[in-house]
Amino acid sequence: MTTLLQVSGLTKRFGGLTAVREAGFTVAAGEVTGLLGPNGSGKTTMMNLISGNLKPDAGTVRLVGKDITGRRPHLIARGGIARTFQLVRVINDMTARENVVAGLAFRDRPLWGQAAANEADRLLERVGLGGRAEAQAAELTYVDQKRLELARALALSPRLLLLDEWLAGLNASELDGGIALIRSLSQEGVTVLMVEHVMSAIRQLCERCVVMNAGAIVAEGETTAVMSDPAVIAAYLGEEDD
Amino acid sequence: MTARPALVIAAGAAVFAALALVPFVADGYGMSLAIAIANYAILATAWALFSGPTRYISLATVAFFGVGAYTVAVLGEVLPWPIVVLAAAVNGTLLAFVVGLSTLRLAGIYFVIFSFGLTELIRQVVTWYEVKVTNTVGRYVFLDTDQSMIYWQLLGLAAILYLTGYLIGRSRLGFALRVIGGDETVARHVGIDTTRAKLMLFVLSALFMTLTGAIMAPRWTYIDPAIAFNPQISFQTVIMALLGGVQRLWGPLLGVIPLTLLFDWLNANFPNHYLLILGIVFMLIVYLLPQGVAGAIGKLSRSRTKPEPETDRKAHSAEARP
Numbered sequence: 002m003t004t005l006l007q008v009s010g011l012t013k014r015f016g017g018l019t020a021v022r023e024a025g026f027t028v029a030a031g032e033v034t035g036l037l038g039p040n041g042s043g044k045t046t047m048m049n050l051i052s053g054n055l056k057p058d059a060g061t062v063r064l065v066g067k068d069i070t071g072r073r074p075h076l077i078a079r080g081g082i083a084r085t086f087q088l089v090r091v092i093n094d095m096t097a098r099e100n101v102v103a104g105l106a107f108r109d110r111p112l113w114g115q116a117a118a119n120e121a122d123r124l125l126e127r128v129g130l131g132g133r134a135e136a137q138a139a140e141l142t143y144v145d146q147k148r149l150e151l152a153r154a155l156a157l158s159p160r161l162l163l164l165d166e167w168l169a170g171l172n173a174s175e176l177d178g179g180i181a182l183i184r185s186l187s188q189e190g191v192t193v194l195m196v197e198h199v200m201s202a203i204r205q206l207c208e209r210c211v212v213m214n215a216g217a218i219v220a221e222g223e224t225t226a227v228m229s230d231p232a233v234i235a236a237y238l239g240e241e242d243d
Numbered sequence: 244m245t246a247r248p249a250l251v252i253a254a255g256a257a258v259f260a261a262l263a264l265v266p267f268v269a270d271g272y273g274m275s276l277a278i279a280i281a282n283y284a285i286l287a288t289a290w291a292l293f294s295g296p297t298r299y300i301s302l303a304t305v306a307f308f309g310v311g312a313y314t315v316a317v318l319g320e321v322l323p324w325p326i327v328v329l330a331a332a333v334n335g336t337l338l339a340f341v342v343g344l345s346t347l348r349l350a351g352i353y354f355v356i357f358s359f360g361l362t363e364l365i366r367q368v369v370t371w372y373e374v375k376v377t378n379t380v381g382r383y384v385f386l387d388t389d390q391s392m393i394y395w396q397l398l399g400l401a402a403i404l405y406l407t408g409y410l411i412g413r414s415r416l417g418f419a420l421r422v423i424g425g426d427e428t429v430a431r432h433v434g435i436d437t438t439r440a441k442l443m444l445f446v447l448s449a450l451f452m453t454l455t456g457a458i459m460a461p462r463w464t465y466i467d468p469a470i471a472f473n474p475q476i477s478f479q480t481v482i483m484a485l486l487g488g489v490q491r492l493w494g495p496l497l498g499v500i501p502l503t504l505l506f507d508w509l510n511a512n513f514p515n516h517y518l519l520i521l522g523i524v525f526m527l528i529v530y531l532l533p534q535g536v537a538g539a540i541g542k543l544s545r546s547r548t549k550p551e552p553e554t555d556r557k558a559h560s561a562e563a564r565p
Contacts, residue, residue: 052432074431084432092425103422106415107434113415157433 003065005030005192006051006161011060013046020046022216023060028161033183033193035203035224038213039236044196045087047213048165051194052084053077064161079109083159085150087166087196093139097125097149100138104156124152128182144175148182155186162186164195168202180205204228212236251409259402266391274390280503281397282459285404286476287484287495289451292408293444295489296420302359303342304480307335307449309362309472311456313369316382316466324386328457335453338365339446347441350427359474366472373468381467388461396458404451408492411444420444478521479506486528488535497536498528 006028013021021043028034036044049055051062053074061070069077083104092100101121105112112120122134128148133141138149147167154162168179180202187193187206197203203210203224210227212220214236220227227233265277286304294301314331322330346357373379411417419440422430430437456471463470479502487498502524509517532539 054428054432073436075434075436078432078434086428090426090429092422092429095421095425099418102418103429104433106418109434111415153429153433 003030004028005065006194007061007063007066008047008051009061009063011047011050011062012058013043013050013055014058019216021050021057021213024213024216024218025060026211026218026221028192028194029209030160030192031187031190032208033187033195033206035207035210036194036196036213037198037203037210037233038219042213042236043216044213045165046216048084048163048194048196051077052082052163075107078157079107081109081157081160082163083154083157083161084163085147085154085165085167087169089143089146089150091138091141091146091149091153093137095138096134097130097136097138097141097152098122098134100149101125101152101156104153108157110158121152121156124155125149127155128152129178144171144179147171147179151182155191160192162191162193164193164197166196166198168197168199176202248409248413252406255402255405255409259398262398263395266394271390274394276503276507278390278394278397278459278462279507280500281394281401282455283480283483283499283503284496285397285401285451285455286480287487287499288401288404288408288492289448289455290480291484291489291492291495292404292411292451293420293441293448294484295494296417296424297441297444298424299347299441300355300358300481301445302355302474302477302481303362303449304452305472305474305476306342306358306362306365307339307452308456308459308476309366309369309468310334310338311453311458312460312463312466312471313456313468314453315386315457315460316384316471319384319386319460328454331453331457332450335449336446338453339449340442342449343442343445347438347445359477362472362474362477366468369472370468381465381470383465384461384463386461390462393458393462397455400451400454400458405492407447411447412492416440416443475518475521478525482521482525482528485535486532488532488537488539488541490534490541491537494535494537 004027008027009025011021011024012019024043024047036047038044046055050057053069053072053076056071061068063069064080064082069080072080092103095103098118098121101124102117105117105120125131125134128151130145130148130152133145138146141149151167164183168176171179176199183193183195183206195207207224209222210220210224211218212227212233219232219236220230266274269277286308290301290304293299311331311334314334315327318327318330342361346354346361349357419430419435422433422435423437423440427437460466483498483502484495485498486502487496488494506521509520513520534542
């Protein structure tokens with residue numbers, strides 16, 4: 002199993018608060034890895050550090066062995082790490098197609114013009130938004146905006162897809178559809194690192210899990226093993242509410 | 244809906260050819276209005292070229308305009324005209340690079356204030372230099388030109404600007420700017436070098452403003468820093484662009500024509516209350532027409548009913564950031 006992402010000794014401080022403390026873990030190529038932990042444990046900060054939105058104070062992030070620590074986000078995106086956002090972010094005054102073209106036009110091997118439009122439509126179809134290409138992003142429902150965000154991330158042809166609570170706020174049937182979609186992406190070979198609170202989704206999707214608490218990694222391993230780890234139960238599962 | 248590029252460019256060329264005939268029919272007053280409209284059409288359109296998609300409100304217009312005018316005042320009588328224009332372009336571009344690199348990391352109100360403060364700084368520096376080093380308070384600009392020549396040059400510059408704006412609007416760079424305006428964080432995470440894209444458009448926009456100042460300088464005959472760097476030019480540019488609408492290339496023009504006529508009339512009839520009225524007009528425009536005339540037209544023509552966005556559910560997935 003090749004290691005796609007390797008995080009080691011990663012530390013990020015905001016003033017007096019250490020949001021991420023000497024954190025280290027790996028993501029294997031082709032797997033779905035869950036990043037878990039209670040609210041405020043540093044998961045989103047971790048996503049921001051990996052994607053370049055924040056610069057770490059110490060430690061390294063490696064993508065297929067290459068040091069990408071502290072590189073600017075657009076270079077990391079072109080290097081193969083795509084992300085969605087905890088609070089859904091689409092370009093409201095653009096159409097769904099234009100939103101996806103945004104992911105195609107500036108990647109490592111960019112697409113533009115008719116080729117980009119065709120590929121955007123294919124990706125919209127892929128996430129279940131076929132026929133909605135001309136709709137303004139602002140007019141889409143919440144779940145469709147989440148799908149659109151995913152299509153834009155996939156447009157980068159990422160080696161690693163970071164999903165920050167992509168399943169949050171979906172109703173039961175939307176959740177099933179969302180889980181099936183992530184699973185099918187995984188089967189196509191996309192490597193996923195997902196922050197998630199929905200336990201059923203984690204059990205169904207994640208081969209491995211990394212658990213954070215108060216900025217530190219408290220457990221890492223196979224999902225079933227991690228779930229029964231006393232440290233995890235103490236830190237996290239005790240607070241489960243779904 | 245989207246017309247073929249060749250058709251659009253041909254139509255534009257025909258319009259500009261017709262406008263080139265204005266000096267043959269207009270009297271002195273007509274020419275002065277035509278020049279004022281052409282002047283602000285370039286300034287407001289160039290301003291919207293950068294500020295429209297990015298939504299960065301710049302009050303630095305007159306910094307570039309003034310640098311163009313001053314370059315002409317200093318070099319106009321010693322060098323041939325094309326070289327003078329070139330020198331103005333170089334000065335404006337260099338200044339825009341420095342200003343852009345130092346300000347484009349600022350967002351929102353900080354950028355507005357900084358761009359305004361910077362213009363004042365440049366004016367003070369020029370004033371200081373003229374008084375202390377060259378021992379002048381102002382300069383005469385005697386160039387062998389007339390209203391028609393100034394008008395034709397402005398018209399030519401406007402044609403280049405519209406063509407440039409049209410091509411950028413269809414390019415990846417123009418699209419990148421729209422993504423940046425929509426959500427700068429998203430822009431970075433889809434691989435857009437946001438600093439570079441903003442800087443390129445900022446410099447390009449400033450270049451057109453500088454050239455406008457250079458072309459307009461001979462019209463004044465006498466300039467000093469207070470005239471060349473008059474902040475009112477920056478304010479009027481913003482007001483006109485916002486009234487017309489900055490989301491379309493032709494939008495600012497819809498604000499330039501009525502407001503140039505209105506300001507001309509106000510200046511003639513209420514010279515003492517002019518600034519006060521200007522401020523009120525600005526507030527009314529922002530309040531009543533936030534998308535400008537072009538935006539209002541677009542809204543009318545696109546009268547589709549929108550489904551209610553599910554904002555309540557979006558709030559549910561909020562998590563306090565660590």
